[in-house]
Amino acid sequence: MRSSLKLSLTASALALAAGAGQAQNIDPNLPVYEAASGVSGNLTSIGSDTLNNLMTLWSEGFRSFYPNVAVQIQGAGSGTAPPALVEGTAQFGPMSRPMRGTEIEEFEARYGYEPLPMRGAIDALGVFVHRDNPVECLSMQEVDAIFSSTRAGGADEAITTWGQVGLTGEWADRPVAMYGRNSASGTYGYFREVALFGGDYSAEVREQPGSSTVIQGVAADINGIGYSGVGYGTADVKAIDIRGADGNCYSPVAEDAASGNYPIARFLYIYMNVDPNAELEPLRAEFVRYVYSQQGQQDVVRAGFFPLVNFIAEQDLEAFGLN
Amino acid sequence: MTSYNQQLPPASGAAGVAAVATKDTIAPRARRRYSADLSALGEPALWGFGGALALGIIMIALFLMVVLYNGATTFWPKPIDQVELTDGSVIAGVERRGTIFRPDLPRLTEDQRAEVEANDGFAYRTLYQTANFDLYGDDFQWVADFETANITQPEDFYYFERQTWGVFVGRIASMTIDGQEMAYDPAVLRREQRAARERFTEIRNLERREIGGLNFQIERERLNQRRAVLRMGEDGAAPVVAESQARIAELQAEFQELQARVNEIRSTDRRYTVTLEEVGGRQIAPEISQIVRYYPANAIGFFDKLGIYVSRWWEFVSAEPREANTQGGVLPAIFGTVAMTLLMVVFVAPFGVITALYLREYAKQGRITSIVRISVNNLAGVPSIVYGVFGLGFFAYTMGGTIDQLFYPENLPNPTFGKGGILWASLTLALLTVPVVIVATEEALAAVPRSMREGSLACGASKWQTIRYVVLPKALPGIMTGMILAMARGAGEVAPLMLVGVVKLAPALPIDTFYPFIHLDRSFMHLGFHIFDVGFQSRNSEAGKPMVFVTTLLLLALIVTMNATAIIIRNRLKRKYATGQF
Numbered sequence: 001m002r003s004s005l006k007l008s009l010t011a012s013a014l015a016l017a018a019g020a021g022q023a024q025n026i027d028p029n030l031p032v033y034e035a036a037s038g039v040s041g042n043l044t045s046i047g048s049d050t051l052n053n054l055m056t057l058w059s060e061g062f063r064s065f066y067p068n069v070a071v072q073i074q075g076a077g078s079g080t081a082p083p084a085l086v087e088g089t090a091q092f093g094p095m096s097r098p099m100r101g102t103e104i105e106e107f108e109a110r111y112g113y114e115p116l117p118m119r120g121a122i123d124a125l126g127v128f129v130h131r132d133n134p135v136e137c138l139s140m141q142e143v144d145a146i147f148s149s150t151r152a153g154g155a156d157e158a159i160t161t162w163g164q165v166g167l168t169g170e171w172a173d174r175p176v177a178m179y180g181r182n183s184a185s186g187t188y189g190y191f192r193e194v195a196l197f198g199g200d201y202s203a204e205v206r207e208q209p210g211s212s213t214v215i216q217g218v219a220a221d222i223n224g225i226g227y228s229g230v231g232y233g234t235a236d237v238k239a240i241d242i243r244g245a246d247g248n249c250y251s252p253v254a255e256d257a258a259s260g261n262y263p264i265a266r267f268l269y270i271y272m273n274v275d276p277n278a279e280l281e282p283l284r285a286e287f288v289r290y291v292y293s294q295q296g297q298q299d300v301v302r303a304g305f306f307p308l309v310n311f312i313a314e315q316d317l318e319a320f321g322l323n
Numbered sequence: 324m325t326s327y328n329q330q331l332p333p334a335s336g337a338a339g340v341a342a343v344a345t346k347d348t349i350a351p352r353a354r355r356r357y358s359a360d361l362s363a364l365g366e367p368a369l370w371g372f373g374g375a376l377a378l379g380i381i382m383i384a385l386f387l388m389v390v391l392y393n394g395a396t397t398f399w400p401k402p403i404d405q406v407e408l409t410d411g412s413v414i415a416g417v418e419r420r421g422t423i424f425r426p427d428l429p430r431l432t433e434d435q436r437a438e439v440e441a442n443d444g445f446a447y448r449t450l451y452q453t454a455n456f457d458l459y460g461d462d463f464q465w466v467a468d469f470e471t472a473n474i475t476q477p478e479d480f481y482y483f484e485r486q487t488w489g490v491f492v493g494r495i496a497s498m499t500i501d502g503q504e505m506a507y508d509p510a511v512l513r514r515e516q517r518a519a520r521e522r523f524t525e526i527r528n529l530e531r532r533e534i535g536g537l538n539f540q541i542e543r544e545r546l547n548q549r550r551a552v553l554r555m556g557e558d559g560a561a562p563v564v565a566e567s568q569a570r571i572a573e574l575q576a577e578f579q580e581l582q583a584r585v586n587e588i589r590s591t592d593r594r595y596t597v598t599l600e601e602v603g604g605r606q607i608a609p610e611i612s613q614i615v616r617y618y619p620a621n622a623i624g625f626f627d628k629l630g631i632y633v634s635r636w637w638e639f640v641s642a643e644p645r646e647a648n649t650q651g652g653v654l655p656a657i658f659g660t661v662a663m664t665l666l667m668v669v670f671v672a673p674f675g676v677i678t679a680l681y682l683r684e685y686a687k688q689g690r691i692t693s694i695v696r697i698s699v700n701n702l703a704g705v706p707s708i709v710y711g712v713f714g715l716g717f718f719a720y721t722m723g724g725t726i727d728q729l730f731y732p733e734n735l736p737n738p739t740f741g742k743g744g745i746l747w748a749s750l751t752l753a754l755l756t757v758p759v760v761i762v763a764t765e766e767a768l769a770a771v772p773r774s775m776r777e778g779s780l781a782c783g784a785s786k787w788q789t790i791r792y793v794v795l796p797k798a799l800p801g802i803m804t805g806m807i808l809a810m811a812r813g814a815g816e817v818a819p820l821m822l823v824g825v826v827k828l829a830p831a832l833p834i835d836t837f838y839p840f841i842h843l844d845r846s847f848m849h850l851g852f853h854i855f856d857v858g859f860q861s862r863n864s865e866a867g868k869p870m871v872f873v874t875t876l877l878l879l880a881l882i883v884t885m886n887a888t889a890i891i892i893r894n895r896l897k898r899k900y901a902t903g904q905f
Contacts, residue, residue: 037578040538044742044846053647053862056828060645063830066538067530070831072846074743075860076821087720088735089742131465134427210859212867234865235450235463302488303647304862
């Protein structure tokens, strides 16, 4: 096929141009996306706001192949995805955490089968402080003692001043101001599970409506600390290192997030209503293929997340019957 | 003269003279008048009211000025600074803003510490937009004054706006025109960039119109097949399916042809690239068609800047968004806002006016009408998000779900009307604004003089004829006022819309060239939501901030325009019916 060869050339040229400087390289084994025909219709996504930009970039890329696909993306938090899938108001339910048992049951009660997730990208949650804050590295116990009221991580007392994490001088007496996400957010749930060891948030955490709002809060507050997707960081804030299980400090970068050295990293999921007895219709099938392509993972980098490796892509394509 | 005469306030004028004339006989009265004067004149209240008004106006003016200033300056091209740092590294970027801060002294070198201490421990720092996200993994960088060795503005630095990956700041190293590498020539690049953008638009048009049309037909055939299978069963539908498959095959052939044309243009595109070099020497070589706009930021005059400024505004109001809404235009959002507001007026006008007519003209005034009026007024006080929840639950899920099952079963489980859409959003906003219209219409009807109605009735007109030909025309300007208020409220509302159909990205407009042309089931973009999204949800909130102001300015302008239009129409109506007065 002459046309598809040309297409693949474009894509690899793009990939080369983009990957030249940045450390984040995309797995060369991932297939290059090629357009199929007969793809049209509505593509609706309701769910995580962490994934909002990524879904937008994916659909912009997808639309460059299928210009007539009508794309609609809404992101108010991962908690909005399961009801939308159950009610059938969306085809894609992006979530920044796996579905809970009750959410899966609700879906199953309606359709008789479980929703199918695809893992679209890897996200490291950064712990951000104001750019002037000299703190370099925190252990998970310290993070827990800052954000939680339960201290399930085993810290003896709550951390309320920056002096308690070893800062000196004028920083020693400065209070710690916490910024976090609201409870509809998957980031909220995930952070509680991992960084708070399943405990509860302190009542003093200022809950923000969006990932970017957390960053803006920390940027404006010299005593601030907050958690958000690492891609949301700006020049006004600093992502600090987190002490891994081996006692070393790790920055939120691609390799350490993928290897698990950086302890607060996760997959980002896109849930779908896939009837196991029917074939996936072309629109959604092609979107899934696009996500697991060079171009799709290129978009992941543009959105500030970490790309997947081919191994995971193949597993998921298998699960969707698209191999 | 006695002392109390001097105490008389000068403003009391004639009364003061009278008091002087009779001071010897009725002194106590003059005294009482003095104590009553200030409050009788309303002085304290006057100052209070005047002050409150002035405060309100000042705050509104300040707000408008902030929006206007930030919004109007965003698109103005700014120079690129090349900043040499004391540690030997060099960055290049556009200055964004600066703040005073207190550096962490122990981390500084001797010289820097001395400099900062001379300033009482404070220093100034500047935020530069260094751009080049694909190379740096960052768009912005803070530079403190004490780190800066030298700032220059080299003339060969260019500011590139790209289709993807955002802005690039750097030099032009060389270019490849039609496969031939050559040295940079401004005139040639300018010409080729224009040609490449034309090719880009051509591809887009081919894809949108022709391929889009084919895709649309293929999708319709596929749905036809499913509908036939659902209605007649696998066997009964076989002939329909076969026929439809044949048509799809034909369309596929056409599709291949068009796709080949697009690929041809794309392969041409690949032979035209430009090699860009960032300040540190690293190079990238994007296709020229990927460059939306470029200019030598430090070497252009006022009129060139003006041209870029205008072209950016034009792109903003006429193009689709790029890079997850932080760049490009907001055309879908403008269109969505206007379409939704007009649709809302279409729904709210008849309902509001009919309700008010019945309440005022026909219903027997009594306890029940009072209860209805109180309820309507209370409706206006319900938080708007509650309407959103109602709209989602009732309109989208219940009504939309039913419509889908009855009319669009072939699409299920993908919803057609059973999700948020422009129709449901307009209905929800119509509900939200109907109290405003009812109240305004009732007031307008009540203001029609009784004599006019009686005159009309006395001439033998029936009640309906009186309302239709005398009362309604007279009340129309007042009704229009209600509409204007409703429109202003509706266009500025965001919270309920987030539940019933406003989305972050919906480039497909609710009205297009594909049958049935008006797609009321589609979700849409809205300027108000766009502001929220770009300001609080985008990956790089720093880059999004200027867009927030620009979009706010645009939304304000849009609402002012819609209101002004309505006011002009109202004034015309007033004039038209002015002769009808007795």
